Amino acid sequence: MMIIGVPKEIKNNEYRVALLPVGVDMLKRDGHKVYLEKGAGLGSGITDGEYQASGAVILDSPAEIYAEAEMIVKIKEPQEGEYALLRPGQIVFTYFHFAASRSLTEALLASRIVAMAYETLQLESGELPCLTPMSEVAGRMAVHEGAKYLEEPMKGRGILLGGVPGVIPADVVIIGAGVVGANACKMAAGLGANVTVMDVNLNRLRYLDEIMPPNVHTLMSNSYTIRDSVLKADLVISSVLKRGAKAPCLISRELVSQMKTGAVIVDVAIDQGGSCETSRPTTHDNPTYVVDGVVHYCVTNMPGAVARTSTYALTNATLPYILLLANNGYEKAVRNIFALKRSVNMRDGELVIQEVAETFGLSWKSL
Numbered sequence: 001m002m003i004i005g006v007p008k009e010i011k012n013n014e015y016r017v018a019l020l021p022v023g024v025d026m027l028k029r030d031g032h033k034v035y036l037e038k039g040a041g042l043g044s045g046i047t048d049g050e051y052q053a054s055g056a057v058i059l060d061s062p063a064e065i066y067a068e069a070e071m072i073v074k075i076k077e078p079q080e081g082e083y084a085l086l087r088p089g090q091i092v093f094t095y096f097h098f099a100a101s102r103s104l105t106e107a108l109l110a111s112r113i114v115a116m117a118y119e120t121l122q123l124e125s126g127e128l129p130c131l132t133p134m135s136e137v138a139g140r141m142a143v144h145e146g147a148k149y150l151e152e153p154m155k156g157r158g159i160l161l162g163g164v165p166g167v168i169p170a171d172v173v174i175i176g177a178g179v180v181g182a183n184a185c186k187m188a189a190g191l192g193a194n195v196t197v198m199d200v201n202l203n204r205l206r207y208l209d210e211i212m213p214p215n216v217h218t219l220m221s222n223s224y225t226i227r228d229s230v231l232k233a234d235l236v237i238s239s240v241l242k243r244g245a246k247a248p249c250l251i252s253r254e255l256v257s258q259m260k261t262g263a264v265i266v267d268v269a270i271d272q273g274g275s276c277e278t279s280r281p282t283t284h285d286n287p288t289y290v291v292d293g294v295v296h297y298c299v300t301n302m303p304g305a306v307a308r309t310s311t312y313a314l315t316n317a318t319l320p321y322i323l324l325l326a327n328n329g330y331e332k333a334v335r336n337i338f339a340l341k342r343s344v345n346m347r348d349g350e351l352v353i354q355e356v357a358e359t360f361g362l363s364w365k366s367l
Contacts, residue, residue: 002326003033005069007062008040011076013284015043015307016314018073018094021054023319028055032326037065044311066090073322075314076301077104088112089348091330093322095119095134098345099246099359100273100281100300105351114330114347118318119271120244121343128243129339130321132179133313137303139183139239142266145302146172146235147191149264149288149295156295157262159234162192169193170234175221175250175275177204180239180268188235189216196229226250231258238275239268244345244355251276253291261293270298334367341367 004027006019017040024034036056038048048058059065066072066085074094078086086092089112096117098105108115118130143161150170152158163169172188174181177199188195189212197212198221199205205218219225230236230251236259240247247269256265256278269275270282278291282298284305289296303310321340325333334341345353350365357364 001031001033002329003035003068003070004322004326005065005072006034006036006040006056007065007072007074007082008037009043009075009304010062010079010081011301011304014076014301014304016075016304016311017041017044017046017307018075018315018318019322020312020315020319021046021050021056023315023322024051024054024056026319026323027326030323030327033057035059035065035068037062044307046311071322071325073318075304077101078108080107083107083111086111086113089114091116091325093118093318093325093343095271096345097271097300098353098356099244100271102360105356105360105362109346109349109351112349115345116325116340116343117244117345118314118343120345120353121321121339122243123339130314130317130343133317134303134310135179135239136183137306137310137313138268139180139237140187141302141306142180142184142237142239142268143172143187143191143235145287145297145299146237146264146266149297150235150262152262154288154295155262155290156264157234157260159262161188161235169215171232172196172235172237173229173233174198174237174239175226176239176241176269177201177208177218178239178241180241181237182208184237184239185212185216188237189213193235196233198225198229227255230255231260233263234260235264235266237266237268240275241269241272242355244353246273246359247275249275249277251278253277256294257292259292259294262295263293264295264297266297268302271300274298 071091147161150156172193267279352367
């Protein structure tokens with residue numbers, strides 16, 4: 001039997017919740033206990049009563065949740081106000097994105113928790129199943145947000161993404177043809193924009209060339225093609241990813257200074273540090289800023305704004321692994337289940353993921 005705790009998210013404008021009532025019911029059927037903080041599901045449209053009907057125990061404060069739970073299931077990385085609530089040996093299963101923050105990495109190493117990250121949980125095929133659904137949401141949202149901030153009142157160029165008869169559409173450049181990039185392509189193409197998607201994987205570009213409409217063009221990504229494309233773009237969406245590591249910087253400050261005035265950059269890679277030199281994390285309260293006339297949208301929890309969609313999409317992916325952890329226990333689960341082993345980033349005060357260690361010049365030990 002394991003006690004699972006679900007605290008209410010406290011990151012700026014984060015409305016998702018890490019477990020649905022059906023998840024509570026399934027855990028309870030397997031003999032586990034679920035403690036949920038009062039109001040944790042309200043942002044996703046789920047009441048405490050629905051959780052209670054499924055067997056959850058509702059507690060009033062996060063302190064009670066952290067004190068009771070053997071495993072904490074969250075959406076976003078622990079915030080500063082939660083650090084003191086963590087206990088040595090406690091399993092925390094959430095998005096961490098350690099490579100984007102040395103202070104977070106050092107604080108959680110000091111807490112001596114077992115940090116298991118959704119974003120590094122990986123199948124033997126290389127797929128990242130707990131990252132995929134939020135990448136789908138973020139890719140689609142990136143186009144919505146980019147279109148909005150191209151409007152003149154938002155300090156954009158005053159361009160309608162799809163144009164109208166007699167007026168050419170906007171030029172959209174998408175760097176990275178993975179899950180985020182493909183979903184951004186689909187949305188931008190559907191709105192009628194002129195879309196260029198870039199990647200270093202020719203097979204991936206061939207695939208997108210086959211399935212995307214004629215207004216989507218594929219381009220091999222390198223420093224020359226990135227420069228040429230970004231300078232022509234009205235909207236740039238960056239979605240490059242290296243598992244667990246800091247995102248590579250592909251757009252320099254100099255290149256930003258030469259972009260069209262009022263162009264928009266949506267840096268979806270900001271969770272992993274961002275792929276534009278001028279990118280810095282923003283919130284839904286204050287999502288954009290302007291550098292050299294270019295609007296930057298760098299919100300670190302984009303899917304949190306559409307919580308009723310995102311919560312269901314994410315929990316579809318995470319619940320099977322939560323059940324595996326609870327039913328097998330940490331040691332057995334990590335020993336026998338490849339994907340869960342890959343999700344472990346730190347334990348007992350030590351990093352066990354090479355990419356994060358290399359980002360900050362820290363030591364690490366193989367799990």
